[in-house]
Amino acid sequence: MDNQASSSPTDAATERKHAAMLDRLSRLHDSRNCLKSHDPNDTSFESTQTFLTNFNNSKLSIESQLSQIPKSCDPRSDINNVSVSISDLENLIAQNSYFLPPYELRASLKSVADLRQNLDVISSRVIPKKRFSFKAKKAVGNVSLASAQKVFDEMPVVESGEKDGVLVVRESEGFKGKENEVLVKEFKIGEEEIGEFMLSDLMNCEVRLVGCLRALFVHKLVNCRVYVGPVFGSVLIEEVEGCVFVMASHQIRIHHARGTDFYLRVRSRPIIEYCSGVRFAPYCLGYIEIDSDLKKSNLDEETGNWANVDDFKWLRAVQSPNWSILPESDRIATVNISGLEQQ
Known part of the structure; x- marks a missing residue:
């Protein structure tokens, strides 16, 4: 009886700490679920490394698609597809921005801007259109x-x-x-x-x-x-x-x-x-x-x-x-x- 009485203050303190920890974990879980509610299959929120892996894979895929546009039989369709892929990459950044370090966030935004610019340059080259140009000797x-x-x-x-x-x-x-x-x-x-x-x-x-x-x-x-x-x-x-x-x-x-x-x-x-x-x-x-x-x-x-x-x-x-x-x-x-x- 005495042993139970002497241990109860410690047990109570441990239980309070345990309950507080569970409460914090529950709130964190709820907040992440709220951020992920638009796409329950999205796993890119777990870590910066996971995001960077997904981002870089998508970026490499887009760069590969960009390189193929000049050889395409239907460049307009390919250009539209790449534009959609770049938009998806922008959405990926937005979805993960809450935990990304500032440097990684800025670098990712810059990469997307560069992809957009490259797409614009390629589009202006491959889509037939009369353009102004100087003669070669100029x-x-x-x-x-x-x-x-x-x-x-x-x-x-x-x-x-x-x-x-x-x-x-x-x-x-x-x-x-x-x-x-x-x-x-x-x-x-x-x-x-x-x-x-x-x-x-x-x-x-x-x-x-x-x-x-x-x-x-x-x-x-x-x-x-x-x-x-x-x-x-x-x-x-x-x-x-x-x-x-x-x-x-x-x-x-x-x-x-x-x-x-x-x-x-x-x-x-x-x-x-x-x-x-x-x-x-x-x-x-x-x-x-x-x-x-x-x-x-x-x-x-x-x-x-x-x-x-x-x-x-x-x-x-x-x-x-x-x-x-x-x-x-x-x-x-x-x-x-x-x-x-x-x-």
Whole structure:
């Protein structure tokens, strides 16, 4: 009797600890079941290693499918299938994001963005479509057009002592150091002037770029309205505030933008970094021959990617708070930039 009495406090404490442990395990089990309720057969939630195995296997499969598209008898169907597979891979990341380390999450998101971009490049090559191109003898300096395009499309991002992720752009022809002006430039097919163009250090300006160009660099604009014809390469935007951009391009990357609206048509998903208060809507530009220019640049089809923005500084699966869809009631009407003389 005494032995039972002396052991009861220890037994009671052990039972309480055991009950508390069971309660914690039960809550953890319930939370995981809640997250997995959409797909009871999904086992990728168990560990980071399991996720990485599944992710890498799917990634390798997609890369293999991408390599086969140029040889396919039905490339359109294969392109659609690969696009669905990439979407499934995005869903896999979203489903597992709650336990993934930040590095693995960011690397996975970057891999998916690269797959999307590769699919866009392959699609533009294999689907028959009349496209604008220079003659073989045309070159940019001593570099062929194809080589120059690759350089611009893969322009690196470097670290800065004051700000991370500052884009490196070379000096090129453009509008620089202007205030309170209307700036107009027309790009004509076959002229040497077609190439890269820069907008830098502009305040309270309206910029109208008519025709096709290959690459556009934008740096330090405040309270400007920028209307751009089709860009069949890349657009790089750095440090803009209170602006409106209307542009069509194959690739668009935006750094350090604040309180700015973007009306886009873009072949790949727009990328933003270090941005806040940016809003997106579909392309709404008009001028004489714009339909022809869009076809020559392979930008005549609306992809809907203006609404599929990748925020590389937002690692969670939920919507980034740094960007939003511009409400229809706040959108500008189609802007016609025909009829102005070149300045």
